[in-house]
Amino acid sequence: MENKLQELKSKIEGAESIIIFSHVSPDGDTLGSNLALNIILDKYFNKKADSVFVGKLPNMYSYLPNYEKFIDVAEIDKSKKYDLAIAVDVAAKDRLVFGTEIFDNAVYRVNIDHHKTNIGYGDLNIIDAESACVGAILYKIFKEWKLKVPLDAARCIYTSLMTDTGGFKYENTTPETFMLAAELVKTGVSPTKEYRACYETKPQSMVQFQAYVVSNTVFYNNGKIAFSKITRSDMSKFNAEDDYTEGIVEVLRTSKDVEIAAILKETKEGYTKVSLRSKTKDLTSIATDFGGGGHSFAAGCTIKKPVAIAYDKLLARVQSELE
Numbered sequence: 001m002e003n004k005l006q007e008l009k010s011k012i013e014g015a016e017s018i019i020i021f022s023h024v025s026p027d028g029d030t031l032g033s034n035l036a037l038n039i040i041l042d043k044y045f046n047k048k049a050d051s052v053f054v055g056k057l058p059n060m061y062s063y064l065p066n067y068e069k070f071i072d073v074a075e076i077d078k079s080k081k082y083d084l085a086i087a088v089d090v091a092a093k094d095r096l097v098f099g100t101e102i103f104d105n106a107v108y109r110v111n112i113d114h115h116k117t118n119i120g121y122g123d124l125n126i127i128d129a130e131s132a133c134v135g136a137i138l139y140k141i142f143k144e145w146k147l148k149v150p151l152d153a154a155r156c157i158y159t160s161l162m163t164d165t166g167g168f169k170y171e172n173t174t175p176e177t178f179m180l181a182a183e184l185v186k187t188g189v190s191p192t193k194e195y196r197a198c199y200e201t202k203p204q205s206m207v208q209f210q211a212y213v214v215s216n217t218v219f220y221n222n223g224k225i226a227f228s229k230i231t232r233s234d235m236s237k238f239n240a241e242d243d244y245t246e247g248i249v250e251v252l253r254t255s256k257d258v259e260i261a262a263i264l265k266e267t268k269e270g271y272t273k274v275s276l277r278s279k280t281k282d283l284t285s286i287a288t289d290f291g292g293g294g295h296s297f298a299a300g301c302t303i304k305k306p307v308a309i310a311y312d313k314l315l316a317r318v319q320s321e322l323e
């Protein structure tokens with residue numbers, strides 16, 4: 001690990017141009033990590049990196065410092081050759097979608113992640129599946145480099161930690177999680193402010209949309225399975241943005257007997273984007289069967305079939321897992 005961090009440091013120092021990638025359908029960890037790293041590169045290495053997102057940037061994280069600096073990867077010239085590309089929280093290279101080419105074109109590629117399904121697609125791979133979030137990996141790296149993490153970067157890392165642990169309650173919540181949270185709060189981060197900014201600023205239509213999706217839940221296998229689907233017409237009825245689905249699958253899991261919950265959302269292309277959550281079963285084999293990936297209790301995939309067909313296929317697969 002020490003060698004890897006030395007390697008990363010020297011690549012940063014030697015790079016004239018740096019790009020930092022977040023994954024498609026960005027969450028709090030990939031965005032928080034991206035901005036935290038950017039702030040550190042600026043402050044301690046005097047490097048102005050391009051922080052990029054793929055697809056659509058959700059509104060719910062707009063309270064993060066420097067959020068307005070995020071660049072849509074589609075606006076970057078595909079032939080541009082960066083000296084250094086760093087992907088944060090990107091479980092598989094295809095999660096960069098149309099950013100993949102720019103990532104591949106870079107002179108040196110770094111993959112910093114905590115998904116156990118990550119195969120190590122970078123020239124340098126810093127993967128710690130034990131880590132609650134990528135923000136926590138970065139914090140360790142910064143400490144290793146003896147850098148004092150400033151408040152704005154600490155806030156970004158706090159969001160990584162808070163969102164990837166579901167507000168300090170998922171299975172990845174460990175003593176280290178709270179120790180890191182304590183350090184960040186000591187730096188000046190306000191848990192109340194960050195929580196409110198992240199989770200209690202939903203548009204009214206989002207609250208109503210989420211309630212609607214939850215009310216459509218169908219339970220199977222004596223309540224062990226909970227499925228709900230979302231079509232594009234449901235979305236347009238509520239003027240729903242793509243991030244309106246954030247957090248719904250966790251609500252399905254709150255039902256007493258539920259072991260596996262899934263939200264199936266129709267994409268613009270007519271495919272089906274699946275979010276899976278579980279209390280006890282490892283979901284990674286289900287997700288990888290459908291070309292996806294993730295963590296044991298939180299995984300996802302996109303099934304290239306219409307929702308109705310994907311629904312039946314996924315239900316059969318989930319039922320077989322519970323047998």
Ligand SMILES: [Mn+2]
Binds near residue numbers: 030089114132134164
């Ligand atoms: Mn993550």
